[in-house]
Amino acid sequence: MLLAASAGPAGATGPDTSAPNTFAPDTFAQVTAPTTPGAAAPRWATSWATSVQGPYPTGNPSAQPDQRFAFPEPAEGARDQTLRLVLRPTVWGPQARLRFSNAFGTRPLALDGVHAGLQLGGASLVPGSNRLVRFGGREGVTIPPGGQAWSDPVDLPFAANPAAPLLAGRKLAVSFHVVGASGPMTWHAKALQTSYATAPGAGARGAEEGEQSFPFSTASWFFLDAVDMMAPAGTPVIVGFGDSITDGTASTMNGDDRWPDVLWRRLLAHAGRPVAVVNAGIGGNQMAGPANYGPSSPFPGGPSALMRLERDVISLSGVTAVIWLEGINDFSRNGNATLEAVRSGMQQGVKRLREGIPGVRVIGATVTSALGSSSAAHGHAEQDEKRRALNDFIRDSGTFDGVADFDAAVLDEASGGLRAEMVPESTTGGPGDKLHPNRAGYLAMANSIDLRMLLGR
Secondary structure (H helix, E strand, O other): OOEEOOOOOOOOOOOEOOOOOOOOHHHOOOOOOOOOOOOOOOEEEEEEEOOOEOOOOOOOOOOOOOOOOOOOOOOOOOEEEEEEEEEOOOOOOOEEEEEEEOOOOOOOEEEEEEEEEEEEEOOEEOOOOOEEOOEOOEOEEEEOOOOEEEOOOEEOHHHOOOOOHHHOOOOEEEEEEEEEEOOOOOEEOOOOOOEEEOOOOOOOOOOOOOOOOOOEEEOOEEOEEEEEEEEOOOOOEEEEEEOHHHHOOOOOOOOOOOHHHHHHHHHHHHHOOOOEEEEEEOOOOOOOOOOOOEOOEOOOOOOOHHHHHHHHHHOOOOEEEEEEEOOOOOOOOOOOOOHHHHHHHHHHHHHHHHHHOOOOEEEEEOOOOOOOOOOOOOOOHHHHHHHHHHHHHHHHOOOOOEEEOHHHHHEOOOOOOEOHHHOOOOOOOOOOOOOOOOHHHHHHHHHOOOOHHHHOO
């Protein structure tokens, strides 16, 4: 039986204790971390998130396999099949909860057979790690068009000691069965992470820990848009908010080397405690446009930054800081926005963030150069003039609590474009487009951030 979800987040109930699989906690750690007397109770912290767009196939995926066999009719979406999405939590906890979105669907989305387990490799799971996920105590949920639903908490025995060093960087596999035909699919196009799907009509296969039922692969995420972990009170949650340069275009497929990934590893080494960094980038995203966005009027870059701010940042759990990198697409020939429109949008967005998340620190990131880009929409002199003026505003206006000077980290002063070693594309081996930094560029960007802005002095 499926539980119907409201258009807003569904309330979570008690943890699932009846899942049939067992997993010995001492595989990763001997004991559960003790609770200090008088310490604040653990709280939900968003450990992984992605920004939804759609419906599929509108978007800008990277390194996408041919999707015709998994999803032969885009208008019908997924049909009686199971998706196994692979993702990397940045904080682990003994319990997790999952958020599913039908934001850009036109039909009720019925899911059941939802499971969460530890990825072994490919579509295979570590034996015994897979756990049944419930919704209001039931094994399924129906999400109305435009809606979303949180699952109940689910125990993760393999993360009984979330501080175990061997857990850091491990990946979670979330499997779910789409009952019937989903219709137009809410998705995130540019995952740069391989996930898996059964054939249409294969039914509920999420309980299986092997990979035999999952012949098809995808470089995108569908429907799932957030994972919370039960974490120590005060766990920092930092959101990278922006466009393709936050989403990770030209980084390494399955390499986890977008700038938010590199930043997370720096923070993990520096802080000596759990820190979450989540990626709210969408390839092609704009600050000021499009004016309208929805299932009948999609746009490859997703809804505008201001349209998605509530869902993609404010509604997440425990957010303490936001690093905002946006503007290059507004000044492209696709956007044609004025400098004033982008500056005004940023000011509005910062105001909304501070109102929605009391105490949040909002860091402005300077926009990197696209001068000389091979992209027809980018690289012209007018775009670069507006970009430099926006960077002056970000650095000097006092709008932000701090500045991440990404432009300075990757700029070739002689050419005015990206440094030569930061141009070749890291996944395909292509020449690069002089718009998106590669792995070397993202590394330099993340390393340029003053961690004290995020963690305090």
